[in-house]
Amino acid sequence: MPKLLLTFLRRVGTSLIVLFGVSILIFGIARIMPGDPARIALGPNATQQQVEALREARHLNDPIHEQYFYFVRELLHGDLGVSLYTKRPVTTDVAQFLPSSLELVFASGLLMVVLGIPLGLLTARYQGRWPDHAGRLMSVIAVCTPAFVWGVILQLLFAYFVPIFPIEGQLSSAMKPPPTVTGFLTVDSILAGNMPTLANALYHLVLPALALALAAIGQTARLTRSSMIEIYRKPYVEMSRAYGFSERKIATRYAFRPALIPTLTVLGLDFAALLANAFLVERVFGWPGLSRYGVEVILRKDLDAIVGTVLIIAALFLICNLIVDLLVSIINPRIRLAEKRAGS
Amino acid sequence: MSARPRSAALESFRSNPISLFGLALVAFCVLAAIFAPWVTPYPTHVGPIGDFAAINAAPSAKHWFGTDTIGRDIFTRVIFGYRLSLTMAVLVLAISVPIGVVLGLVAGYVGGWVEYVIMRLTDVFLAIPPLVLAMSIMGFLPPTLTNAMLAVTAMWWPWYTRLVYNVVRAEAREGYVLAAEVVGASVPHILFREILPNCVPPVLTKITLDIGFVVLMVASLSFLGLGVQPPTPDLGSMVADGAKYMPDAWWLTIFPALSIMVLVLGFNLLGDGLREAFDAEV
Numbered sequence: 001m002p003k004l005l006l007t008f009l010r011r012v013g014t015s016l017i018v019l020f021g022v023s024i025l026i027f028g029i030a031r032i033m034p035g036d037p038a039r040i041a042l043g044p045n046a047t048q049q050q051v052e053a054l055r056e057a058r059h060l061n062d063p064i065h066e067q068y069f070y071f072v073r074e075l076l077h078g079d080l081g082v083s084l085y086t087k088r089p090v091t092t093d094v095a096q097f098l099p100s101s102l103e104l105v106f107a108s109g110l111l112m113v114v115l116g117i118p119l120g121l122l123t124a125r126y127q128g129r130w131p132d133h134a135g136r137l138m139s140v141i142a143v144c145t146p147a148f149v150w151g152v153i154l155q156l157l158f159a160y161f162v163p164i165f166p167i168e169g170q171l172s173s174a175m176k177p178p179p180t181v182t183g184f185l186t187v188d189s190i191l192a193g194n195m196p197t198l199a200n201a202l203y204h205l206v207l208p209a210l211a212l213a214l215a216a217i218g219q220t221a222r223l224t225r226s227s228m229i230e231i232y233r234k235p236y237v238e239m240s241r242a243y244g245f246s247e248r249k250i251a252t253r254y255a256f257r258p259a260l261i262p263t264l265t266v267l268g269l270d271f272a273a274l275l276a277n278a279f280l281v282e283r284v285f286g287w288p289g290l291s292r293y294g295v296e297v298i299l300r301k302d303l304d305a306i307v308g309t310v311l312i313i314a315a316l317f318l319i320c321n322l323i324v325d326l327l328v329s330i331i332n333p334r335i336r337l338a339e340k341r342a343g344s
Numbered sequence: 345m346s347a348r349p350r351s352a353a354l355e356s357f358r359s360n361p362i363s364l365f366g367l368a369l370v371a372f373c374v375l376a377a378i379f380a381p382w383v384t385p386y387p388t389h390v391g392p393i394g395d396f397a398a399i400n401a402a403p404s405a406k407h408w409f410g411t412d413t414i415g416r417d418i419f420t421r422v423i424f425g426y427r428l429s430l431t432m433a434v435l436v437l438a439i440s441v442p443i444g445v446v447l448g449l450v451a452g453y454v455g456g457w458v459e460y461v462i463m464r465l466t467d468v469f470l471a472i473p474p475l476v477l478a479m480s481i482m483g484f485l486p487p488t489l490t491n492a493m494l495a496v497t498a499m500w501w502p503w504y505t506r507l508v509y510n511v512v513r514a515e516a517r518e519g520y521v522l523a524a525e526v527v528g529a530s531v532p533h534i535l536f537r538e539i540l541p542n543c544v545p546p547v548l549t550k551i552t553l554d555i556g557f558v559v560l561m562v563a564s565l566s567f568l569g570l571g572v573q574p575p576t577p578d579l580g581s582m583v584a585d586g587a588k589y590m591p592d593a594w595w596l597t598i599f600p601a602l603s604i605m606v607l608v609l610g611f612n613l614l615g616d617g618l619r620e621a622f623d624a625e626v
Contacts, residue, residue: 014467021468029481140616144608146560148567149601152587156598160591276473280564284587294476295568298483310480314472 004329011325015318022314023075027068030303036060040301071307080311081304085297090308093293098312099183100170101282101289105274107209112216112270117263119217120224125251127229135221142218147277150211151284158207165207168286175200208285212277216270223266227259261328268324272317353545353621363617369610377427384423389416392575400593410595412586418595421577422603428578429607432493433558437551440497444504445547449535451505452512463509466502474499475564482570492571496561500554507550511543545622552618556611563604579604 038054039046055061059070074081080090123135159167170185171177177185178192186205189198231237232255240250279291290309297305357363381387385407389395394416401411409418451462469477481495515521516539524538563580565571572578574585579600586596 017464018467018471021464022471025468026472026480029484140612141605141609144556144612145605146564146567146608148564148583149604152583152590152597152601156591156594160594272473276475279475279479280567283568283584294479295570298479298570301483306480306483310472310476313476317473318471 007329008322008326011322015322019311019315019318023072023311024068026307026310026314027071028064030307031064031067075311080308083297083302083305085300085302085305090305093305094290094308094312095183097288097290097293100185100287101275101278101291103184103186104205104208104212104281104287104289105271105278107205108213108216108274109267109271111209111213112220112267112274115213116217116220117224117260119221120263121228121251121256123221124225124228124232125247127225127232132225136225139218139221139225142214143222145215146280147212147215148280148284150214151208151281154207154211155284166204168284170201170204170288171197172200172204208281208287211284212274212281215277216274219266219270220263223263224259227262228255231255231259257331261331264324264328264331268317268321271320275313275316353623357617357621360617360620362613363621366610366613366615366617369606370614373426373607373610374430376423377430380423380427384417384420386417386420387424389420390424390575390577400589400596403595403599409599410593412582412596413589413593418582418599421582422579422600424577425579425582425600426603426607428489428572428576429559429562430555432489432496432562433555436493436497436500436558436562437554440500441504441547441551444501445508445540445543447501448505448508449512449539449543452509453516453531453535453539462505466505469499469502470506472499474561478561478565479568479570482565487570487573489572489576492562492565495565496558500558503554504547504550507546508543511546512539515539515542545618549615549618549622552611553615556608556615559611560604560608 036051036055038051038058038060042050042054059067062070078091080094082088083090083093086093119135119139123132123139126132155167158165166172175197178188178194178197181188181191185201186198189195189201228251237250237255240254245254278287278289279294281287282289282291283295290312293305294309297309376383386395392414394411394414397415398407398411399415400413401407401415403410407417407419409422411417412421447462447466451459477499478492478495481498482492485491485495521534521538524534529538559579562571563578563583566578566580567584569581569584572581574581582600583597583604586593586598586600589596
């Protein structure tokens with residue numbers, strides 16, 4: 001078996017162990033915390049009998065390890081329980097709300113790469129001169145500002161004072177949403193061939209995606225800058241200069257690829273930050289995503305829904321890190337070459 | 345690892361105007377927070393009662409940041425918000441840093457199954473985005489100050505475990521550790537007297553950076569309505585409450601929002617300066 005695949009499978013194994021740990025942790029938090037979940041679910045007006053019936057139905061009277069066993073058994077059947085708030089299976093709820101959140105996170109991730117990496121290259125190229133200072137100042141301010149602060153600032157400036165973008169929502173109310181295929185509004189619009197809806201959805205996406213992305217853009221720019229500078233000090237870059245290669249070619253061909261490795265590694269972590277910060281940005285822009293659902297169920301102490309939402313987010317994060325690991329080992333010649341040698 | 349002697353670190357820090365600017369911002373915010381009752385113009389506006397004659401007043405010489413819906417001076421409340429945020433940040437780090445550091449020392453030095461259990465446990469905690477974990481803990485607890493603090497503490501220690509673990513792994517092979525082992529020093533002696541001092545620069549740097557980030561996390565929680573409850577002046581809930589009155593009373597939101605930015609920026613610039621000065625990997 002190729003070594004790369006073997007390493008990858010080992011990582012998958014570790015991730016599954018971690019996910020198992022996450023399920024114990026979040027299940028433990030949900031069960032140890034004070035308050036009777038059945039009583040909370042039914043409200044103060046329910047009779048003691050009703051509460052007792054629900055406790056029985058949800059195995060709440062059994063010892064905690066048995067409860068966990070039931071939980072895992074249902075989980076393996078793809079069942080995350082029933083939300084007491086929406087009265088629907090948690091998986092149905094997540095399937096409905098997750099695509100909107102992911103659409104926002106993906107759009108931000110795209111902005112992070114498309115704007116962050118060039119900004120980093122630019123500041124590294126002009127190290128110590130004014131584009132560097134300006135770029136670094138912008139990055140550090142972007143990193144230090146919570147996503148919801150960017151949200152309200154952007155909303156105030158570009159939706160209220162200078163109304164170029166919509167204040168909130170995912171689609172104008174006059175627009176008819178496309179038939180749901182993937183749940184991603186933009187993708188569904190393309191599939192339905194409905195260009196006005198697509199344009200409208202993208203138009204609604206700009207401010208929230210930017211608010212969410214700014215901190216990550218700053219982070220990416222800072223990281224790209226520092227790894228580029230490190231690589232500029234390497235002898236082979238000096239050699240390329242001595243050979244008379246243009247600065248542009250050195251920056252984009254020879255220094256960029258190795259500089260990308262640490263950036264890529266951190267992208268996985270940044271993705272987690274984006275998922276979490278989506279909670280804040282969705283709140284500002286009234287975005288109908290998983291985060292809004294998450295806050296709603298947390299405020300209502302909806303046990304199964306909370307556990308399900310957190311598990312899904314953790315799983316997404318682990319999957320994302322696996323993909324990043326794989327990309328890094330493909331892009332890193334040392335790992336790739338080591339594998340080739342081992343294979344021959 | 346501190347690659348530079350202390351005097352060189354100080355020199356590097358001093359010659360960097362950006363780090364000094366960060367230090368100035370931090371000093372300003374911290375001093376204002378400590379002396380809040382004396383430096384703010386309307387210290388009584390901390391509670392639920394304001395000046396009903398001046399409701400929703402725009403920023404002016406009398407009220408620098410304007411007043412809120414019940415006539416409380418926003419500048420005053422922002423400074424008291426700093427006081428609350430900084431106190432919480434210090435308490436959160438005072439609990440989570442020692443836990444994280446000790447676990448990191450033990451995992452890095454002892455190795456074996458102890459290492460495996462501790463490091464997988466940190467992986468578990470780090471696999472959930474911090475805000476989401478803190479939110480779910482808050483979901484099961486009443487939204488009080490102490491609980492918000494506990495929720496943030498519970499998710500903060502693993503970062504220090506991972507940081508210290510990496511330092512220890514590098515240091516454990518150094519000659520001085522070997523020498524101590526040969527002489528027969530006890531494990532606690534080696535951990536706390538020999539290795540720990542070398543963890544100080546990166547840990548201190550991370551603490552400086554983290555004060556800003558804990559403030560940000562607490563503000564995020566209360567922005568979602570899961571943290572501090574009114575009438576306690578809190579930056580996050582001020583932003584959330586003010587957002588309802590956009591765009592007419594924009595100062596209700598924008599000034600608390602900008603003050604979070606200033607505070608976090610200060611600690612970040614200071615932390616970055618320390619990182620460069622100590623040449624520490626954080």
